[in-house]
Amino acid sequence: MEAWQTFAYIAASILFITGLKMLGRAETAKRGNRISAVGMLIAVVATLLAGGLDYTWIVLGLVLGGAVGAVAARRVQMTGMPEMVALLNGSGGLASMLVGWAEYVRTDNLLAFSAVAIVLTVLIGGLAASGSVIAFGKLSGRLDGKPLLFSGQKVVNAALLAIAVLAAALVVAHASGALAGGGALAFAVVLLVALALGVLAVLPIGGADMPIVVSLLNSYSGVAAAAAGFVIDNVVLIVAGSLVGASGLILTTIM
Amino acid sequence: MNPLLLFVFVLAIFLGLELITKVPSQLHTPLMSGSNAISGITIVGAIVAAGEGGVLATVLGTIAVTAATVNVIGGYLVTERMLGMFKRGKDA
Numbered sequence: 001m002e003a004w005q006t007f008a009y010i011a012a013s014i015l016f017i018t019g020l021k022m023l024g025r026a027e028t029a030k031r032g033n034r035i036s037a038v039g040m041l042i043a044v045v046a047t048l049l050a051g052g053l054d055y056t057w058i059v060l061g062l063v064l065g066g067a068v069g070a071v072a073a074r075r076v077q078m079t080g081m082p083e084m085v086a087l088l089n090g091s092g093g094l095a096s097m098l099v100g101w102a103e104y105v106r107t108d109n110l111l112a113f114s115a116v117a118i119v120l121t122v123l124i125g126g127l128a129a130s131g132s133v134i135a136f137g138k139l140s141g142r143l144d145g146k147p148l149l150f151s152g153q154k155v156v157n158a159a160l161l162a163i164a165v166l167a168a169a170l171v172v173a174h175a176s177g178a179l180a181g182g183g184a185l186a187f188a189v190v191l192l193v194a195l196a197l198g199v200l201a202v203l204p205i206g207g208a209d210m211p212i213v214v215s216l217l218n219s220y221s222g223v224a225a226a227a228a229g230f231v232i233d234n235v236v237l238i239v240a241g242s243l244v245g246a247s248g249l250i251l252t253t254i255m
Numbered sequence: 256m257n258p259l260l261l262f263v264f265v266l267a268i269f270l271g272l273e274l275i276t277k278v279p280s281q282l283h284t285p286l287m288s289g290s291n292a293i294s295g296i297t298i299v300g301a302i303v304a305a306g307e308g309g310v311l312a313t314v315l316g317t318i319a320v321t322a323a324t325v326n327v328i329g330g331y332l333v334t335e336r337m338l339g340m341f342k343r344g345k346d347a
Contacts, residue, residue: 053306065324073332095323102304106312246271
């Protein structure tokens with residue numbers, strides 16, 4: 001990474017920290033949000049100008065996502081804000097999961113450490129994505145707000161978690177050369193189980209508790225972004241992701 | 256991987272734990288929404304994935320850029336709207 005890019009990422013990090021701090025006080029909240037948005041703009045521009053990138057598909061994604069995000073933010077009713085945040089959070093979790101997936105398919109000689117970071121990104125990002133969609137369903141009344149309980153729920157969840165950990169270990173073992181084949185299959189299992197876990201974790205929780213669930217899932221998608229930072233060796237992802245992960249945890253306990 | 260990244264990670268976690276305290280309850284949702292927009296920083300990873308990789312990585316990366324941009328743009332605009340309501344409500 002070139003020096004100017006490092007400076008840009010430091011500036012973005014400072015703006016995120018200041019913005020987040022200001023968001024917690026009524027008098028400064030609005031300015032805090034704008035300061036953090038400037039940080040995001042700096043981080044994105046610095047990444048785009050780093051060189052060696054083919055812009056074709058990036059621009060398509062930026063334009064498409066920007067249009068969808070802007071229209072959705074404009075159209076949503078004030079009363080529909082919590083479910084909107086759930087949906088946006090799901091979108092971010094999905095993005096982190098896909099970043100992990102993309103790095104998995106495009107890296108030929110995966111180091112064990114990178115493999116660990118990738119499976120963590122996919123697990124946490126996938127869980128945050130599917131969990132947020134269920135939270136959105138419950139908040140918007142598209143799904144029954146009552147807790148959905150079935151017998152053996154805990155056993156199923158524990159078994160799925162065990163499968164996820166085992167599959168993740170196999171991905172890492174394959175990357176470090178301890179296992180000859182089956183890495184891709186194990187990776188697919190990690191991906192699918194992560195999505196299933198998100199759904200199963202949120203279904204048994206009642207609609208009234210959903211804002212707290214969204215806050216926790218927000219913290220998760222921050223951690224997923226930080227994990228993605230370890231995957232691509234990017235410091236601004238790690239700083240911003242961990243800030244959201246840690247402060248989101250505090251906000252969840254306050255709520 | 257640069258081991259200093261782990262160092263940065265630990266410090267940022269501690270900073271995040273200290274950053275928000277005693278938030279008034281009307282600010283809970285805007286704060287959640289504003290920090291959710293920040294977690295859209297994964298857009299940086301998505302840009303790299305969409306612009307550097309092979310065919311499959313480019314496809315995944317492009318979807319990731321789209322999803323992350325929805326998170327970033329939607330997140331900041333929604334927070335701005337919420338805080339606009341909040342200010343007016345307080346003045347009235």
